[in-house]
Amino acid sequence: xxxxxxxxxxxxxxxxxxxxxxxxxxxxxxxxxxxxxxxxxxxxxxxxxxxxxxxxxxxxxxxxxxxxxxxxxxxxxxxxxxxxxxxxxxxxxxxxxxxxxxxxxxxxxxxxxxxxxxxxxxxxxxxxxxxxxxxxxxxxxxxxxxxxxxxxxxxxxx
Amino acid sequence: xxxxxxxxxxxxxxxxxxxxxxxxxxxxxxxxxxxxxxxxxxxxxxxxxxxxxxxxxxxxxxxxxxxxxxxxxxxxxxxxxxxxxxxxxxxxxxxxxxxxxxxxxxxxxxxxxxxxxxxxxxxxxxxxxxxxxxxxxxxxxxxxxxxxxxxxxxxxxxxxxxxxxxxxxxxxxxxxxxxxxxxxxxxxxxxxxxxxxxxxxxxxxxxxxxxxxxxxxxxxxxxxxxxxxxxxxxxxxxxxxxxxxxxxxxxxxxxxxxxxxxxxxxxxxxxxxxxxxxxxxxxxxxxxxxxxxxxxxxxxxxxxxxxxxxxxxxxxxxxxxxxxxxxxxxxxxxxxxxxxxxxxxxxxxxxxxxxxxxxxxxxxxxxxxxxxxxxxxxxxxxxxxxxxxxxxxxxxxxxxxxxxxxxxxxxxxxxxxxxxxxxxxxxxxxxxxxxxxxxxxxxxxxxxxxxxxxxxxxxxxxxxxxxxxxxxxxxxxxxxxxxxxxxxxxxxxxxxxxxxx
Numbered sequence: 001x002x003x004x005x006x007x008x009x010x011x012x013x014x015x016x017x018x019x020x021x022x023x024x025x026x027x028x029x030x031x032x033x034x035x036x037x038x039x040x041x042x043x044x045x046x047x048x049x050x051x052x053x054x055x056x057x058x059x060x061x062x063x064x065x066x067x068x069x070x071x072x073x074x075x076x077x078x079x080x081x082x083x084x085x086x087x088x089x090x091x092x093x094x095x096x097x098x099x100x101x102x103x104x105x106x107x108x109x110x111x112x113x114x115x116x117x118x119x120x121x122x123x124x125x126x127x128x129x130x131x132x133x134x135x136x137x138x139x140x141x142x143x144x145x146x147x148x149x150x151x152x153x154x155x156x157x158x
Numbered sequence: 159x160x161x162x163x164x165x166x167x168x169x170x171x172x173x174x175x176x177x178x179x180x181x182x183x184x185x186x187x188x189x190x191x192x193x194x195x196x197x198x199x200x201x202x203x204x205x206x207x208x209x210x211x212x213x214x215x216x217x218x219x220x221x222x223x224x225x226x227x228x229x230x231x232x233x234x235x236x237x238x239x240x241x242x243x244x245x246x247x248x249x250x251x252x253x254x255x256x257x258x259x260x261x262x263x264x265x266x267x268x269x270x271x272x273x274x275x276x277x278x279x280x281x282x283x284x285x286x287x288x289x290x291x292x293x294x295x296x297x298x299x300x301x302x303x304x305x306x307x308x309x310x311x312x313x314x315x316x317x318x319x320x321x322x323x324x325x326x327x328x329x330x331x332x333x334x335x336x337x338x339x340x341x342x343x344x345x346x347x348x349x350x351x352x353x354x355x356x357x358x359x360x361x362x363x364x365x366x367x368x369x370x371x372x373x374x375x376x377x378x379x380x381x382x383x384x385x386x387x388x389x390x391x392x393x394x395x396x397x398x399x400x401x402x403x404x405x406x407x408x409x410x411x412x413x414x415x416x417x418x419x420x421x422x423x424x425x426x427x428x429x430x431x432x433x434x435x436x437x438x439x440x441x442x443x444x445x446x447x448x449x450x451x452x453x454x455x456x457x458x459x460x461x462x463x464x465x466x467x468x469x470x471x472x473x474x475x476x477x478x479x480x481x482x483x484x485x486x487x488x489x490x491x492x493x494x495x496x497x498x499x500x501x502x503x504x505x506x507x508x509x510x511x512x513x514x515x516x517x518x519x520x521x522x523x524x525x526x527x528x529x530x531x532x533x534x535x536x537x538x539x540x541x542x543x544x545x546x547x548x549x550x551x552x553x554x555x556x557x558x559x560x561x562x563x564x565x566x567x568x569x570x571x572x573x574x575x576x577x578x579x580x581x582x583x584x585x586x587x588x589x590x591x592x593x594x595x596x597x598x599x600x601x602x603x604x605x606x607x608x609x610x611x612x613x614x615x616x617x618x619x620x621x622x623x624x625x626x627x628x629x630x631x632x633x634x635x636x637x638x639x640x641x642x643x644x645x646x647x648x649x650x651x652x653x654x655x656x657x658x659x
Contacts (some may be wrong), residue, residue, distance in 0.1 A: 008585075011585050011587070014332075015301045015327050016332075022334060026348075028347060029344075030347075040343075040607040040611055040615070041344065041346075042341035042343070042344045043608070044347060045337065045602075045603045045606065046337050046348070049330055049333055049334050050334075050338070053327060053331065053334065054325050056330065057326045057327065058517070060323045060324065064323075088299055099406055107262075108395050108551050109556075110556065110557065113552060113553055114549040114550065114553045115549070115555060116188060117375075117379070117482050117545070117548055117549035117552050117553075118545040118546060118548075118549045132546050132549070132550070133288035133549075136549075136553055140553060140554065143188075143192070144558075144561050
């Protein structure tokens with residue numbers, strides 16, 4: 001069994017587990033607000049969906065086990081090299097998002113978002129990074145705040 | 159009738175009317191191209207300004223915003239895989255691959271000319287058949303809406319290029335995500351875990367932009383081998399007559415189809431573009447090209463979503479019932495001026511109705527000119543180096559999602575669905591199928607349950623209603639063909655296993 005088949009089986013199991021949790025939550029839905037006139041309850045379609053996803057997940061696992069093993073994925077080694085980087089950037093993104101409420105959407109977040117994305121994409125020239133980040137932020141602020149009149153929370157600047 | 163038409167002509171071709179429509183076109187073009195700003199949002203933002211205008215002028219200006227925004231939603235869909243409006247979702251399927259192949263100019267011009275022709279055909283049908291078409295809207299009940307939504311969902315099976323079962327799981331997951339929030343029939347709050355933001359469910363635009371645009375940014379960032387380079391060649395060449403001519407028949411019938419779906423209250427431009435894409439693929443001589451950069455795959459949805467605008471005007475003018483969110487804003491504009499929309503509008507204020515008819519033609523012309531002028535600069539704009547482009551798109555998405563309803567929750571939703579879309583792409587699932595499921599899910603669930611309630615839980619209602627039956631049979635056929643094709647391929651692969659490395 002090659003890595004692609006293993007991944008398919010893992011995906012099938014994850015989807016099956018999702019269906020199981022979804023079904024459990026559906027069965028335990030509080031339906032006190034339900035109107036008497038509604039004969040087909042709010043649980044009806046989610047139950048059908050849970051069954052459908054579970055069935056398709058089993059089908060995915062079975063077809064993966066039955067199919068002939070395809071050639072090994074040549075990209076896997078490159079992927080492995082990038083895992084550490086992704087973990088680092090993922091953590092940075094999570095920290096950034098968790099503080100978003102505090103510093104708002106504006107001059108304390110957008111330039112850092114732009115600069116961060118450029119650094120992730122291996123842009124090296126710091127002067128260019130700063131210029132692009134500031135100019136883009138000003139344009140976005142102008143379009144959304146000045147033209148469309150949508151207030152952007154400025155966080156610390158407010 | 160002739161006298162009313164002259165009144166409408168004068169109203170539309172007055173300097174004031176033309177000026178307002180020009181402003182509306184520019185506003186709609188910018189609004190539609192910004193992710194998170196729907197056509198209806200752009201119209202709602204300008205609504206307070208119409209207070210000082212005459213009712214006819216206000217309606218013409220809003221019509222111009224509507225027409226322009228529905229076209230310009232395809233611009234980011236083609237160039238950066240970020241649909242500006244939800245109706246432009248399907249345009250990403252073939253528009254973005256075309257741009258990656260260096261055919262962005264062709265894709266944009268097909269979208270523009272297709273949309274323009276669709277709008278003109280829709281306008282002609284609107285003027286000629288406003289009352290007969292309104293009867294069509296009345297013939298559609300929950301079973302027909304369910305069948306129509308299922309018909310749209312069958313497109314999911316054909317999106318499973320690598321695995322049909324994964325595409326179907328993706329579609330089902332999309333429908334499951336759509337069940338989060340308040341159940342519209344019983345008032346039950348489902349799967350919110352006490353989070354008040356989830357009571358209304360996930361915002362469609364945030365899910366759509368997350369799964370398609372944010373995930374694409376992650377994918378591009380991951381691809382270490384193409385760092386610093388744009389993924390495709392840049393070309394501003396427009397579509398030639400030889401390339402466009404074979405699509406004229408397709409554009410004609412998808413215009414009629416889009417108009418027809420636009421007439422149905424609640425269906426709207428998004429459903430119209432989905433069904434048009436699905437049908438165009440089914441009747442195409444090269445269905446295998448769909449999803450990989452087919453001109454027809456851009457022309458069909460763009461034509462249908464523009465002609466659906468004219469369709470949405472039918473219930474608005476005939477009954478005073480909005481056919482879409484944007485039409486609801488037009489009704490609001492009329493009511494602001496003390497004008498009651500509905501059948502009496504034809505008698506009491508004919509200059510408004512006929513002025514609107516002419517305004518739709520003028521707005522189409524303005525859209526064509528503006529689109530044509532902007533194609534080359536827009537393509538140049540996205541030909542900047544990849545790191546700068548990706549970061550600017552992410553910032554645009556980030557701010558756009560916030561402005562949609564001034565909620566940081568939408569930003570988080572877009573990013574969470576971006577990660578999900580990235581993982582789906584990585585493991586050959588279909589984010590596009592998930593989006594389709596999410597968009598069509600509420601319509602499927604509500605109409606299905608309503609139909610069963612009407613029939614006292616008898617599924618025979620779907621067979622007894624001729625329109626529903628025809629649509630369901632067509633849906634079944636559309637669904638089963640890709641599965642048979644996939645099964646054949648699977649059996650052949652089992653007989654001839656690939657060599658191990």
